[in-house]
Amino acid sequence: MAVPPTPPADDTQVPAGQGSRPGTMVLCAVALLVLAVSLVGGNDTSADSSRPPLAPQPGASAASAPSAPSSADDSERDLPRSKPVRLLIPEISVDAPFTGLAIGKNGQLEAPPPDDTNLVGWYAKGASPGETGTSIIAGHVDTKTSAAVFARLSELDEGDVFRVERADGRTASFEVDSLETFDKDDFPSKRVYGDTDRAEVRLITCAGDYDRKAKDYTDNLVVFAHLT
Template sequence: MAASPPPPSGTQPAPSDEGTRSSTTWLWGAAFMVLAVLMLSGRNSSSDPAYPPRTTQAGASASSAAHPVGKHLPRSRPKRLLIPKISVDAPFTDLALGSSGHLQPPAADDVNLVGWYAEGASPGEAGTAIIAGHVDTATSAAVFVDLSELEKGDKFYVARADGRKASFVVDDVETFEKDDFPDRRVYADTPQAQVRLITCAGDYDRDVKDYTENLVVFAHLI
């Protein structure tokens, strides 16, 4: 999914064949509004990052709403992500900072779970909301395995704690090499209510236990 700090604790087996991709883990680091977005294979039991984090200036939640532009909703916790085209109906978990300064990943053993950077904008709020999901696990496909099938104009929804359903339309779907990831474009804060859906893509590199690319869905509130 993006670059990489500490994966979840515990040892997991290596892939058994070339067709089996490792589970992915989303991690972000932050220091005074600076996000480092990182991604590791869930099977990497090392506590050290495979690659150094990339950083970019990205505003967190409330500060982005000083002068909102366009359609937006008040802040509210997301409850479920609904993407009809690829049959996604998944609950959210908060992604919070750990002692290392990186965001903790969603549970690697739950194939139908998405993570939300809870200190950033909530989906529908003015700002850039970040939503991460695994593409697969050691044993099966996961929530974002078909994310690449989304196209410009497709819609998805976020059911929120305030009872509203925020509707989003896809603006673009792009894949980036990890060593050429456009941090500012993906994570920089915006005055509009936008969302980024992010997961792993490309080939699985057995040497570093990580995928070679990141898939990013850019979307805005409608």
């Protein structure tokens, strides 16, 4: 994310997992994005990418993934702000704590620590999961030694439900609207990071092929979901 990965060791094998590649140190979570002031939902960034997509312009609205239209009931269901403490995705055996992510000196969102494979990060100055707006949750797909927290993210299906346990004791449940893979050279920043008028979440990790020359995955996988 904010720093380049350690150069891959040719004799190191990465255990099989979505996006895993032999002999690589993969710390990638999501595409680089320069933070836009108007984005309540925040942004994310890749450990391996040096090719940031265009940031949404101030005042831009998100073209959200296909899902049910928002309504007054949606906003009434939204929760007050509260720090997330644990992400639970039963379908892919994710049970992971959160760490807050901040914008680094380079204007990009810092990555979750690379030495913990069972950890997810959220943009702590954006919307919290369950709060009105777009909450960004990033996780590594794999590391030098093993598959990481979002190794099986691509196995989720539309309609699957995952939960976020929060510091206020409430649990926010989210239903998956869609999974989409985007080329990092054509990443739809407005669509992914743009603000929304209901509580939504984006789960983001790397996907596609690993380009050893660029030290980067070619794509990003984004899971679009809304509060139920």
